[in-house]
Amino acid sequence: MSERSKLLAGFGLLVVLVAGGLGYIFTRPTWTDAELVTLKTLWIGSLPPLAPDPSNQYGDDPAAAEFGKALFFDTRFSSNEEVACATCHLPEKGFQDGLPLAQGVGTTNRRTMPIAGTAYSPWMFWDGRKDSQWSQALGPLENPVEHGGSRTFYAHLIDENYRTEYEAIFGELPDLSDRSRFPEAAGPVADESAWAAWEAMSPADRETVNQIFVNMGKAIAAYERQIMPTASRFDIYVQAALEDDTQTMNATLSAEEVEGLRLFIGPANCTRCHNGSLFTDNSFHNTGVPTVESLPEDTGRAQGAQDVLADEFNCLSAYSDAEPNECNELNFMLAEGEELERAFKAPSLRNVTTRAPFMHAGQFTTLQTALNHYNTAPASPAGHNELEPLNLSETQLNAIISFLYTLNSEITAP
Amino acid sequence: MQNKTLKTILTIALTVVITIIAFIVLMPMFGPSFMHTLMAGRMHNGMNGMHGDSAAPSGLDYATERTTDNGTFKVSYTTENAIAINQMHTWVLHVETADGQPVEDATVTVDGGMPQHGHGLPTAPQVTEYLGNGDYLVEGMKFQMGGWWEVKFNISAGDLTDTITFNLTLEG
Numbered sequence A: 001m002s003e004r005s006k007l008l009a010g011f012g013l014l015v016v017l018v019a020g021g022l023g024y025i026f027t028r029p030t031w032t033d034a035e036l037v038t039l040k041t042l043w044i045g046s047l048p049p050l051a052p053d054p055s056n057q058y059g060d061d062p063a064a065a066e067f068g069k070a071l072f073f074d075t076r077f078s079s080n081e082e083v084a085c086a087t088c089h090l091p092e093k094g095f096q097d098g099l100p101l102a103q104g105v106g107t108t109n110r111r112t113m114p115i116a117g118t119a120y121s122p123w124m125f126w127d128g129r130k131d132s133q134w135s136q137a138l139g140p141l142e143n144p145v146e147h148g149g150s151r152t153f154y155a156h157l158i159d160e161n162y163r164t165e166y167e168a169i170f171g172e173l174p175d176l177s178d179r180s181r182f183p184e185a186a187g188p189v190a191d192e193s194a195w196a197a198w199e200a201m202s203p204a205d206r207e208t209v210n211q212i213f214v215n216m217g218k219a220i221a222a223y224e225r226q227i228m229p230t231a232s233r234f235d236i237y238v239q240a241a242l243e244d245d246t247q248t249m250n251a252t253l254s255a256e257e258v259e260g261l262r263l264f265i266g267p268a269n270c271t272r273c274h275n276g277s278l279f280t281d282n283s284f285h286n287t288g289v290p291t292v293e294s295l296p297e298d299t300g301r302a303q304g305a306q307d308v309l310a311d312e313f314n315c316l317s318a319y320s321d322a323e324p325n326e327c328n329e330l331n332f333m334l335a336e337g338e339e340l341e342r343a344f345k346a347p348s349l350r351n352v353t354t355r356a357p358f359m360h361a362g363q364f365t366t367l368q369t370a371l372n373h374y375n376t377a378p379a380s381p382a383g384h385n386e387l388e389p390l391n392l393s394e395t396q397l398n399a400i401i402s403f404l405y406t407l408n409s410e411i412t413a414p
Numbered sequence B: 001m002q003n004k005t006l007k008t009i010l011t012i013a014l015t016v017v018i019t020i021i022a023f024i025v026l027m028p029m030f031g032p033s034f035m036h037t038l039m040a041g042r043m044h045n046g047m048n049g050m051h052g053d054s055a056a057p058s059g060l061d062y063a064t065e066r067t068t069d070n071g072t073f074k075v076s077y078t079t080e081n082a083i084a085i086n087q088m089h090t091w092v093l094h095v096e097t098a099d100g101q102p103v104e105d106a107t108v109t110v111d112g113g114m115p116q117h118g119h120g121l122p123t124a125p126q127v128t129e130y131l132g133n134g135d136y137l138v139e140g141m142k143f144q145m146g147g148w149w150e151v152k153f154n155i156s157a158g159d160l161t162d163t164i165t166f167n168l169t170l171e172g
């Protein structure tokens, strides 16, 4: 072999090595060990099995879930007989309505929240004013602009339409036929005559009605508990990354989606709030979201924390099945401080691209607007905006949006 | 002769270039996992998950056993090996005097937060029980994101009061 051909052979080998190396880099996105740890925490496979809700002894009773499902879709449970839970929480829209403000018998001041995965959350509503799915479900029933009814009204409906189902789960339904003791409409609601009728009832009769009302909530919660997101393209990708299966990784996410994911867990700081398998810390954050002119002042968690402490149906109440030491989220809840001012719950980002408009009053109509907001981090209308400007480029923001689409998946419900 | 020298120089130069190119090209393949052990340094609580987000300042003391700010007490804490994000958990705080006697009837308050993010703890943890031997049960601890956290205790016993700040870095 001549010197020349040796040199050529060496050069050829070099070219092959460099090309191979470059090819490797461009075909395989590399994640650091730390990034892989983060990816694993976001993976749906890391979601622990759902623990029982100690405050709801019927939470995992299939008969209760079936009864709860019937109630969830029954429009008779409203003042105009047109509104059910499913009116705002539409299964075909990921259990939300796509509207800036929820429309019940009237219009509310907040956007409908999605349900999937909320069984894992210690707090319900944008301000966390409820601490269980069952106590949450009772709120809209007595809200004048949502279902607009009262608890004796609902107790009579159960009596007339669901006696068998109710008694199979909760035992004998008390006799409610005496309308002088159990008026058609009575409850601690905005309607003055219903309020007065409630005040006029004996404490024992009110207790009877409360128990039926609470059981309705516990049945609805037994149904809602099972509404869960399933594995998305992102989850398939992470599983492949954990198994070092480059082929599946490349087949699952595009380069732009991977870049968006890299930004999401890195420089864009998204995982400060949107962390864990459900992409939410279920906690409250002031992100400087603008006010809506036509709506009353909204202090968010600052008010919600006080409301849940005072809630007659909270975890520590007589209607909860939990022991006091099983209510530690409430026992050790942060109840005061500037951070609660205009702080709202971080929703799950699974299926987020299907849930425009965004924020607690639908302030942002597109993901672009929402991400631009996070990118510039303007001062909050009240309290302190937790965010700092990200200064990401248009291309980078678009990559994050592309990535968010990889979180879409079917939602399972019984 | 001259030809051979030229060849040698060329070969050396080429080798250097090859090495540099190969290093640059191959670095991303083995870099992260290779460099991790070198750069991670001391493992605090067995965790180091910072990336992208502002890294914790260097030189923080991650010890779980510390002397309070004015040297009044020796304090240590024990908790879960790997603290999971968003999971409420307990700590046991051990308090002893500077000369090693367990402190029996201290009043302990808990505070903390993320200095780089300007927010406090997401919960209001409390000491709920004295376990004996200078040990105090802290309930309601929770961290809602990865990164550098401070947990501060204010300890009062008799006429003595002192404070201590523990640092920890959580992955996530």
Ligand SMILES: [Cu+2]
Binding pocket: A272, B114, B117, B119, B145, B147
């Ligand atoms: Cu933080």
